[in-house]
Amino acid sequence: MPCSRPWNGRRPCLHEGEANVFDLKDLYQQVIVDHNKHPRNFGRLEDASHEAEGYNPLCGDRLHVYLKIDDQGRIEDVRFEGEGCAISMASASLMTEALKGRTLQEFRSLFEGFHALVTSSGDGADDEAGLGKLAVLGGVRAFPSRIKCATLCWHTMKNAIERSGVARTE
Amino acid sequence: MSFDVAAIRAQFPILDQQVHGRPLAYLDNAATTQKPSAVIQAIQAYYQRDNANVHRGVHALSERATAAYEAAREKVRALLNARSVREIVFVRGTTEAINLVAHSWGTARLRAGDEILITGMEHHSNIVPWQMLCERTGARLRVLPINDAGELCLDQLPTLLNERTRLVGVVHLSNALGTINPVAEIIRQAHAVGARVLVDGAQAAAHMAIDVQQLDCDFYATSAHKMYGPTGIGVLYAKEALLDEMPPYQGGGDMIRVVTFERTEYNELPYKFEAGTPNIAGAIGFGAAIDWLGSFDMCEIAAHEQRLLQEAVSRAKAIPGLRLVGEAGHRATVLSFTMEGIHPHDLGTILDREGVAIRAGHHCAMPVMQRFGVPATVRASFALYNTSDDLDALFQALERAQAMFA
Ligand SMILES: Cc1ncc(COP(=O)(O)O)c(C=O)c1O
Numbered sequence: 001m002p003c004s005r006p007w008n009g010r011r012p013c014l015h016e017g018e019a020n021v022f023d024l025k026d027l028y029q030q031v032i033v034d035h036n037k038h039p040r041n042f043g044r045l046e047d048a049s050h051e052a053e054g055y056n057p058l059c060g061d062r063l064h065v066y067l068k069i070d071d072q073g074r075i076e077d078v079r080f081e082g083e084g085c086a087i088s089m090a091s092a093s094l095m096t097e098a099l100k101g102r103t104l105q106e107f108r109s110l111f112e113g114f115h116a117l118v119t120s121s122g123d124g125a126d127d128e129a130g131l132g133k134l135a136v137l138g139g140v141r142a143f144p145s146r147i148k149c150a151t152l153c154w155h156t157m158k159n160a161i162e163r164s165g166v167a168r169t170e
Numbered sequence: 171m172s173f174d175v176a177a178i179r180a181q182f183p184i185l186d187q188q189v190h191g192r193p194l195a196y197l198d199n200a201a202t203t204q205k206p207s208a209v210i211q212a213i214q215a216y217y218q219r220d221n222a223n224v225h226r227g228v229h230a231l232s233e234r235a236t237a238a239y240e241a242a243r244e245k246v247r248a249l250l251n252a253r254s255v256r257e258i259v260f261v262r263g264t265t266e267a268i269n270l271v272a273h274s275w276g277t278a279r280l281r282a283g284d285e286i287l288i289t290g291m292e293h294h295s296n297i298v299p300w301q302m303l304c305e306r307t308g309a310r311l312r313v314l315p316i317n318d319a320g321e322l323c324l325d326q327l328p329t330l331l332n333e334r335t336r337l338v339g340v341v342h343l344s345n346a347l348g349t350i351n352p353v354a355e356i357i358r359q360a361h362a363v364g365a366r367v368l369v370d371g372a373q374a375a376a377h378m379a380i381d382v383q384q385l386d387c388d389f390y391a392t393s394a395h396k397m398y399g400p401t402g403i404g405v406l407y408a409k410e411a412l413l414d415e416m417p418p419y420q421g422g423g424d425m426i427r428v429v430t431f432e433r434t435e436y437n438e439l440p441y442k443f444e445a446g447t448p449n450i451a452g453a454i455g456f457g458a459a460i461d462w463l464g465s466f467d468m469c470e471i472a473a474h475e476q477r478l479l480q481e482a483v484s485r486a487k488a489i490p491g492l493r494l495v496g497e498a499g500h501r502a503t504v505l506s507f508t509m510e511g512i513h514p515h516d517l518g519t520i521l522d523r524e525g526v527a528i529r530a531g532h533h534c535a536m537p538v539m540q541r542f543g544v545p546a547t548v549r550a551s552f553a554l555y556n557t558s559d560d561l562d563a564l565f566q567a568l569e570r571a572q573a574m575f576a
Contacts, residue, residue, distance in 0.1 A: 024519075024520055024523050024574065027519065028516070028520075028574050028575075033574070033575055036575075037511070037575075058531070059513075059514075059515045059530075059531060059545070059546060060531070060532060060539070060545035060546050061515075061545075062545070083545060084513065084515075084545075085513035085514075085515035085516045086512070086513060086516045086575070087515075087516070089513075143519060145519070146515070146519060149515065
């Protein structure tokens with residue numbers, strides 16, 4: 001049965017009565033549960049050179065990201081604070097791990113890669129290439145209402161780097 | 171007829187389905203209730219047999235459509251026990267009813283320095299229109315706070331009410347907390363200082379009997395879709411004397427008697443406030459929902475829902491880490507809570523996969539969330555067709571969530 005939902009054909013369709021194809025375990029993988037409970041790089045960065053606040057009014061997720069970018073355009077340090085659901089907290093935590101020591105060029109390609117990972121229609125295998133541990137978030141593809149939770153931190157980070165202000169995922 | 175939940179459920183075709191491979195447990199009734207076959211059939215029959223525009227045709231179909239539309243108005247009048255159908259204005263829903271009052275009555279009546287008093291548990295639709303009115307007029311918005319149990323701090327009402335208070339807006343049954351407010355007492359005190367009172371009854375009509383004459387409220391707003399009727403239709407009740415004085419809200423067809431380019435004479439009540447072709451099918455569906463609901467004893471509905479709520483509360487209290495938000499002594503139909511270590515949104519997703527439909531979020535009552543220091547809650551809300559099986563599904567899913575996040 002073709003998908004007629006207005007989700008650009010990218011996201012899975014769950015028709016009435018369809019079985020539980022996308023298991024919750026794909027979404028709440030152990031890594032995600034762990035990063036939610038023990039977020040890495042959590043807290044304020046006192047000597048940040050860039051920062052931004054992100055807010056998702058739909059679920060009330062609120063994130064603040066801090067960056068220290070050195071003269072060579074390399075992310076020397078990155079931290080975040082805030083509160084939100086497991087997906088947004090784990091995503092932010094994993095993002096900070098992935099970004100430490102990267103160049104802004106690398107940030108942009110990770111941003112694109114991550115976006116493709118969580119919104120693509122495929123099985124995700126192609127999209128996972130080069131993303132390392134971030135690939136665990138690929139499971140949100142099957143949960144359309146949760147994609148914004150995963151991407152909030154990335155948009156906030158992009159805002160911090162490009163300008164200052166509040167990112168919204170709505 | 172005794173209260174037979176199985177027989178009631180059989181009248182809701184939508185309840186008989188699987189979601190993610192599990193039987194649907196629909197516990198999001200405060201957002202919107204499901205519709206019984208009687209309502210669905212009334213709407214279908216109207217479109218198949220009677221569809222025509224109202225109040226303007228001389229042909230048979232238009233006469234039938236007009237009669238059905240006006241019959242629905244009489245049903246709404248009886249539901250609220252208004253004195254006259256002239257006091258029953260069809261609108262899109264509670265939100266539009268409140269906006270109508272804020273625009274028409276409020277803009278004409280309010281001056282800089284006047285005060286509008288609302289409560290700390292209002293839905294955004296009973297906050298924002300008043301804020302907008304305050305911006306237009308220079309009036310001031312004041313708020314009656316709520317206590318830790320989720321009840322209004324009535325002891326503060328006398329100090330907040332004064333001769334500048336023009337209007338009090340209060341929710342009858344809170345969608346975020348389930349609190350049933352003592353609106354009759356609030357109305358009495360407000361009238362004593364000369365203020366008008368608008369009651370937001372969006373949640374109330376499905377769960378309790380409403381009598382606007384006994385309450386003596388000036389305005390009462392509710393939505394059909396929360397009482398087993400269709401979306402897109404609701405009612406503004408207002409005392410006739412008020413409606414008479416109020417300027418029209420929107421201009422157009424149906425709300426006029428005579429139009430020339432020099433001058434327009436407005437139609438009589440309630441049509442003065444119903445510009446344009448109304449939601450005819452919606453009104454007819456609303457009427458059908460009232461008839462259907464009227465086939466039950468409201469006390470039995472309330473007793474059934476109260477039993478479910480009590481069972482839900484005691485089961486919830488046995489779960490470590492679960493915090494109830496809203497424990498008013500007088501409350502109905504809503505179980506709002508948070509769980510330690512699991513964000514409401516994660517719970518919403520996990521419960522959905524178990525076939526349990528609840529709402530996770532701020533419930534359009536962000537100030538309530540701020541009052542209780544939570545970003546959001548999980549809300550299960552009950553209707554007359556819910557059973558202990560639905561609660562089993564809910565609590566099993568909560569256990570599963572806890573295991574997943576352990
Ligand atoms: C207490 C309360 N007031 C107002 C509304 C708004 O109703 P509607 O969206 O039907 O206009 C709702 C429903 O969401 C509600 O629960």
